[in-house]
Amino acid sequence: MSQTKERLGFTSAIGLLAATLGSAVGLGNIWKFPYLTGEYGGASFILAYVLSTFLVGLPILMAEIAIGRRAHSNAVGTFRKLSPNKPWWLVGVAASIAAIVVLGYYTDVVGWILAYTFKSLTGSLSVGDPKAGAAVFTALISDPWQVVLWQWGVIVFVCTLIAFGVRKGIEKTTKALLTLLFLMLLVVCARSLSLPGAAEGLAFLFTPDLSKLTSEVLLMALGLAFFKLSLGMGIMITYGGYYREDANIVTTSLRVMFADLFVSILAGIAIFPAVFSFGFEPASGAGLLFFTMPAVFNAMPAGQVFMVIFFVLASVATVGAMLSLLEVSVSFLVDSTHFSRKTCSILMGIFFVLFGMPPALSNSCMADFTLFGMNAFDFYDYLSANILMPSCGFFTSIYVGWVLGPKFFKEELSNKGVLKMDTTISLITIFLRYISPVLILVIMLKGLGIF
Numbered sequence: 001m002s003q004t005k006e007r008l009g010f011t012s013a014i015g016l017l018a019a020t021l022g023s024a025v026g027l028g029n030i031w032k033f034p035y036l037t038g039e040y041g042g043a044s045f046i047l048a049y050v051l052s053t054f055l056v057g058l059p060i061l062m063a064e065i066a067i068g069r070r071a072h073s074n075a076v077g078t079f080r081k082l083s084p085n086k087p088w089w090l091v092g093v094a095a096s097i098a099a100i101v102v103l104g105y106y107t108d109v110v111g112w113i114l115a116y117t118f119k120s121l122t123g124s125l126s127v128g129d130p131k132a133g134a135a136v137f138t139a140l141i142s143d144p145w146q147v148v149l150w151q152w153g154v155i156v157f158v159c160t161l162i163a164f165g166v167r168k169g170i171e172k173t174t175k176a177l178l179t180l181l182f183l184m185l186l187v188v189c190a191r192s193l194s195l196p197g198a199a200e201g202l203a204f205l206f207t208p209d210l211s212k213l214t215s216e217v218l219l220m221a222l223g224l225a226f227f228k229l230s231l232g233m234g235i236m237i238t239y240g241g242y243y244r245e246d247a248n249i250v251t252t253s254l255r256v257m258f259a260d261l262f263v264s265i266l267a268g269i270a271i272f273p274a275v276f277s278f279g280f281e282p283a284s285g286a287g288l289l290f291f292t293m294p295a296v297f298n299a300m301p302a303g304q305v306f307m308v309i310f311f312v313l314a315s316v317a318t319v320g321a322m323l324s325l326l327e328v329s330v331s332f333l334v335d336s337t338h339f340s341r342k343t344c345s346i347l348m349g350i351f352f353v354l355f356g357m358p359p360a361l362s363n364s365c366m367a368d369f370t371l372f373g374m375n376a377f378d379f380y381d382y383l384s385a386n387i388l389m390p391s392c393g394f395f396t397s398i399y400v401g402w403v404l405g406p407k408f409f410k411e412e413l414s415n416k417g418v419l420k421m422d423t424t425i426s427l428i429t430i431f432l433r434y435i436s437p438v439l440i441l442v443i444m445l446k447g448l449g450i451f
């Protein structure tokens with residue numbers, strides 16, 4: 001254990017909370033949550049997402065941390081250790097593949113954010129309305145060299161951090177900057193809410209129309225719940241290995257979940273009132289953040305300055321998430337080869353340069369390359385968030401809830417009876433055993449059109 005502990009460099013409980021939250025908060029809050037909300041019907045999507053988070057995400061988050069803490073190993077090793085000679089480790093393999101697929105396109109989006117940070121510094125984002133913003137964004141993503149070079153910059157940066165194992169300092173910095181991002185979001189929310197017609201945006205966010213809750217909407221919401229809490233990817237299992245025996249898994253998970261949800265809702269309030277006020281289309285897909293934010297900032301005093309700060313902070317928020325994603329494959333490679341951590345980081349860097357190219361080029365040279373009717377970017381996203389993560393989540397809930405069983409789960413959550421939270425723990429155990437697996441199965445099968 002001490003060897004793995006050194007590998008990540010976590011020593012304190014505070015570091016753990018920061019790392020868990022650092023992995024959760026990221027592009028999911030400021031980019032994915034708003035654009036999916038816009039595309040899939042506003043408040044009804046948010047309702048489905050919040051329910052998925054509570055009923056499915058939360059119990060699985062606790063289950064992943066619990067088995068990780070018991071086994072002190074990576075995603076594959078944890079299942080191997082707890083159930084030797086059984087095929088459960090395959091869940092760990094699928095989870096690690098999910099992490100690789102996510103990072104393949106995540107670096108692409110972080111590259112867009114960096115490009116925007118640069119553009120906001122040079123003043124080329126002074127657009128008056130989201131339509132002009134859309135033109136700037138389209139020009140960026142359809143320029144193959146620009147997207148690829150920004151993405152490579154991102155990959156080199158994270159691989160360097162991982163190679164030198166400087167995680168601890170990064171977690172600290174990320175935590176401080178996350179607070180700043182949060183304050184920044186509050187300022188943008190205030191601006192967005194003061195625009196004429198903002199109420200329409202609020203109604204879109206908070207008045208659900210239940211007729212919009214189709215099985216596709218449910219599947220997307222479930223996928224987001226997994227993506228947001230970094231579940232079904234072996235990450236929380238690995239991090240669980242660094243939780244101390246006296247750490248309170250239940251309260252930590254609840255804190256992470258609420259904080260994360262709160263940041264997403266704030267991002268929604270920052271974006272939608274402005275979208276409606278400008279008469280812009282909320283369902284404009286992955287570009288939503290990039291079309292509207294420049295217009296919102298340009299409509300406020302000293303907007304340029306705020307815009308630079310916003311994009312810098314947004315870039316920073318992604319670092320914790322990327323570190324956690326890359327750690328999965330690098331530590332797996334370190335454990336299963338004789339190569340040093342540095343060599344493994346370089347190898348993974350080269351791999352991600354290649355693997356990240358199809359999504360990065362999916363709006364330019366590889367626009368015609370489709371898989372199952374989706375371009376590479378959408379395919380990576382769909383495969384990971386809607387298939388791999390929920391499947392791994394399903395098997396994890398069966399594994400912990402039924403194979404290891406309620407006695408194991410309760411023992412871990414209560415720190416062997418030390419923590420007196422019987423009612424909460426029993427409730428979560430019921431969710432994990434009966435509600436999560438059934439919901440995942442029904443939503444996945446329906447959403448994929450299987451029945």
Ligand code: PHE
Nearest residue numbers: 024026027028227228230321
């Ligand atoms: N949870 C992160 C976010 O919202 C993304 C992420 C997904 C990080 C999966 C790690 C694993 O941006």
